[in-house]
Structures are given as C-alpha cells and as structure tokens.
Amino acid sequence: MKILTGKDIREADRYTMEHEPISSLDLMERASRSIARWMEENIGREAPLLFVVGKGNNGGDGLAVARMLSEVGYRCVVCGVYAPEQMTPECRTNWECLPEGVERCTIDSLPLTESTVVVDALLGTGVRGEVKEPVRSAIVKINSLKNRVVSIDMPSGMGTEFDNAGRTMVRAWVTLTLEFPKLALLLPEAGNAAGRFVVLPIGLDQQYMAETPSFYFYTERSEAQRLIVPRHRFAHKGTHGHALLICGSRGMVGAAVMATRAALRSGCGLVTTHLPESERMVVQVACPSAMVSCDPESVFSCVPKHLERYRAIGVGCGVGQDPRSVQAFRDLLAAVTTGVRLVIDADALNILAAHPECMDLVPAEAILTPHLGELKRLVGPWSSEEEKIERVHSLAARLQAYIVVKGANTMICTPDGRCLFNATGNPGMAKGGSGDVLTGYITGLLARGYDPCRAAVLGVYLHGLAGDMAAEKYGEEGMNASDIIDFLGTAQTETMNVSE
Numbered sequence: 001m002k003i004l005t006g007k008d009i010r011e012a013d014r015y016t017m018e019h020e021p022i023s024s025l026d027l028m029e030r031a032s033r034s035i036a037r038w039m040e041e042n043i044g045r046e047a048p049l050l051f052v053v054g055k056g057n058n059g060g061d062g063l064a065v066a067r068m069l070s071e072v073g074y075r076c077v078v079c080g081v082y083a084p085e086q087m088t089p090e091c092r093t094n095w096e097c098l099p100e101g102v103e104r105c106t107i108d109s110l111p112l113t114e115s116t117v118v119v120d121a122l123l124g125t126g127v128r129g130e131v132k133e134p135v136r137s138a139i140v141k142i143n144s145l146k147n148r149v150v151s152i153d154m155p156s157g158m159g160t161e162f163d164n165a166g167r168t169m170v171r172a173w174v175t176l177t178l179e180f181p182k183l184a185l186l187l188p189e190a191g192n193a194a195g196r197f198v199v200l201p202i203g204l205d206q207q208y209m210a211e212t213p214s215f216y217f218y219t220e221r222s223e224a225q226r227l228i229v230p231r232h233r234f235a236h237k238g239t240h241g242h243a244l245l246i247c248g249s250r251g252m253v254g255a256a257v258m259a260t261r262a263a264l265r266s267g268c269g270l271v272t273t274h275l276p277e278s279e280r281m282v283v284q285v286a287c288p289s290a291m292v293s294c295d296p297e298s299v300f301s302c303v304p305k306h307l308e309r310y311r312a313i314g315v316g317c318g319v320g321q322d323p324r325s326v327q328a329f330r331d332l333l334a335a336v337t338t339g340v341r342l343v344i345d346a347d348a349l350n351i352l353a354a355h356p357e358c359m360d361l362v363p364a365e366a367i368l369t370p371h372l373g374e375l376k377r378l379v380g381p382w383s384s385e386e387e388k389i390e391r392v393h394s395l396a397a398r399l400q401a402y403i404v405v406k407g408a409n410t411m412i413c414t415p416d417g418r419c420l421f422n423a424t425g426n427p428g429m430a431k432g433g434s435g436d437v438l439t440g441y442i443t444g445l446l447a448r449g450y451d452p453c454r455a456a457v458l459g460v461y462l463h464g465l466a467g468d469m470a471a472e473k474y475g476e477e478g479m480n481a482s483d484i485i486d487f488l489g490t491a492q493t494e495t496m497n498v499s500e
Helices: 006-019 024-042 057-071 089-096 135-144 206-211 221-227 253-264 277-286 323-335 346-354 356-361 372-379 385-399 434-448 452-474 481-486 488-496
Strands: 049-053 076-080 103-105 117-121 148-152 174-178 196-200 216-219 242-246 270-276 291-295 312-315 341-344 402-405 411-413 419-422
Touching: 006 024, 006 206, 024 057, 024 089, 024 174, 024 196, 049 057, 057 076, 057 089, 057 117, 057 148, 216 452, 221 452, 221 488, 242 253, 242 434, 253 270, 253 277, 253 434, 253 481, 270 277, 270 434, 277 291, 312 323, 312 434, 323 346, 323 356, 341 346, 341 434, 346 356, 346 372, 346 434, 372 385, 385 402, 385 411, 402 452, 411 452, 419 452, 434 452, 434 481, 452 481, 452 488, 481 488
Parallel strands: 049 076, 049 117, 076 103, 117 148, 148 174, 174 196, 216 419, 242 270, 242 312, 270 291, 312 341
Antiparallel strands: 402 411, 411 419
16 A cells, blocks of 8 residues: 655545545545544444544544534534634535534533543644644643544644654544555654554545555555465475574574474475574474574584575574674675575674674675664664664665564565555564564565565565464463464465455
C-alpha cells in the first residue's frame, strides 16, 4: 500500500472530486459513512459519544458521523470550538444538518461519564505549523480526560510526516485514518500518540493513487500474500536451497538455536549451523533436522569450507566481537561469491561499525538487520526521524543493500530509495532472541529462492504475524522469542489462504 504525503492527499481529494466526479460534500459524506460504520461495529450504543469538532473538513467529518450515529440510536453530543460562521461551507452544512437529538456543549462544560468516548475531529491532516487557540486548549482538555479518544484521520496537532517532536497533539486510543496510513503514524517520534490505527477506505481515485510517485509503502496482508512462492509438487530438498547460519559462541549458543529453528520453518531444503565444536550438541539436540559445521575455537574463528554449497548465509547472532571473529568475518565477506545471499545481524553489524573498512567488502544485495542501538553505531546519531531515514537511505545506497530497521512497524530501506513499513508485530516481541529468529527466517527464505527484497519484506511480515499469534495465546508480557518460531508456519499458511 502506497503512503502519500499531506500535499498529495489534498491533491487526491481534488482529483477524485474532478474526475469521479463527486462534490466535496458528498466525498465527506462517503468518508463519514466509513467512519460511522467502524464505530457501530466497535463501540456499543450504551457508550455516549462526545464529538469535539473544528472548523474545517475534519470537523465536517465529525459532524456527519454524529448525525449518522444519532440516527441509529447513539447518544451524541457535539462541542464546536468555533462559531458556525467561522466554519468552511461543508463543515457548516453538516453543523446545520444535525438532528435535534444531538446536544451541543462548550469545551468548558463537557457532559462526561466514565464510559463516554471522545471523538477528536479538530484538525485531521490540516496542521500548519504550531497549533493555535482555541484548538490548542481543546487538545489540552481532551488529553486531561481519562476517557477513550477516537481521532478521525490523524490525532489533531500531528503533522502527516516529520517534525512532530514537542508538538501539542491529541493522544488517541484509536486513530481512524482514511484511505492509507500517514507516515507520522508509523514513526516513534509521534506514533504513540495515535494509539492503534485503522485504515478505512473512502474511495479516493485509484488511478491517481497508482500514478502518484512515493518512496513510502506499507506492507499489509494482501501485499505479503502476493510475495509467497508456492511449493512445487515435485520439489525435493535439493531444489529448495541450503542455508548456512554462522551463529553462537560459548555462553551464547541460544542465539544459534533460535536462528536455526527459525530457518527450519522457512521452507528451505537444508540448514547447516556453524558454531564452536564445544557447543554443537546443544544445536544437534534442539534442532535434529539441521546439520552442524564445527569451529575449533570457542568463538567464530574460521570460515566454513565449501561456501559454494550454500545459497544464503546468515551471520552474527551471538558470535561476539573477539579479534578472531573480526578476522573471520572479514574472511567471510571476501569469500562470499556472486549468487550467495548474505544476512548480517547482531555482532556482525557491530564489527562492521567498529571496522568501517569492512563496509567495502559487503556484497551487493546483502540484508542488514539492525535494531536501533546497532543502527546508531552504523550510521551515527540522528536528531529527528527524517534525519534517521536519510542516514539509512544513504547506507542502503552506498552498500546497495537492504536495511531492516527493527522495531514497531519495522522499516525496510532498499537500495533504490524506497522505504517499506510493516503492518504486523507487537511490543511483546521486544525481548531477547526475537532478532535471532528474524535473521534465521530471512536467511532460510533467501535459501528457498526468494530475492533479497521479497525475503526481507515477507520475512518481516510473517515474523510479526507469528508474534501477534504468540501474543494472542500467551499475552505480550508472557510470550517469548521461541513462541514466535512456533507460529511461523501458521503465519505463512494463514497469509497464503487469505482470499483476494
């Protein structure tokens, strides 16, 4: 799913009205109907609804939704922070169309109960600079309440892209964003203020959406489904690739187990794990389907023989940064031949950061999977989300690599400048071992025959979906990284079986 900027969103509205054709008021009605439908399905009629509305189209959406829900039995109260004569024509029309059963109030006399749901319809995507009065006071008032808050399109005060640090903005329980997610909802600078966001279609012109260029995308289930390669009826282990994992050291063999188990869930034909000989029994017992390549030292100290056997190599999980491992990693980078795909994670990333001369040895189309701490060591600190993305883009272009920045809405930056955000995953995955699982799984997908971009995007999506399934069973606090592995197969099956 393509993500458009605020400027492009406004142009999409204009283009839709001109080419459908449809009036601004009727397009507002269509958007409001989609919002009202979601609220009917998710908020019981016993909950009073308080709409806090501005003077623009976002306020008009809120007023239309209040009218629609009032007509089906909800108790709706409207608080307009501007006088009707200050409203846009569409907003004022919806104000004048409110049924008699919809109460009016002021921001100083809100009729609230514990169960009241507050609907934020102040600004939406119409933010220009700092929020001014009377909207600023209305946002402060909303944030002082203990009630659940539903924001229409965007939490009021939040810009659609960057520069949201320190802004006054509504803190929502749910954000009902229209047509596609806005970039700011996916970034940590302000994304927490949105709560959970839901994308609601409103019928903007699909041709305009398809033809408008964007570097930002959002991977949902339909996109992930199209990436999955079906298994051939006459397949055998030799046709589905051999993955090599260079993982683990004395005291860190768990990382090797996690990565190996995940690779075995990827569908590749064979998995070999290279680790210290002293630790081999742990992997052989935990992962009997995998083969073992033994390193004579207690750390990664030598490159496994016959690298040409392998279609993909994953390196770094739990290997440490011993000088012997640094040299072995250099040797590995120099030895990787064309056609062998590489995933670099954890300590291998830290070696790259500490020894930047190794950067020139990274093969094109490698996949790097840093968490934020590792990323800072690779690209240096940043002062804003925009600068962070620019730095990641620069690294991806320099290495001609795919950079998987792990975290909420994991971001994948491609060598050609695209930035793909992920729709799956949850905070329960922020635990030791989750990254090892992702490395093993992506390495297995590469061995299976996926190209690096597909392997990264699909691997991140299915890893997050498996995490969501684990959280549903064990809870976000109780789940652990091993639970993610247990659901990887189910995640892929469920994604494959979704109807178009």
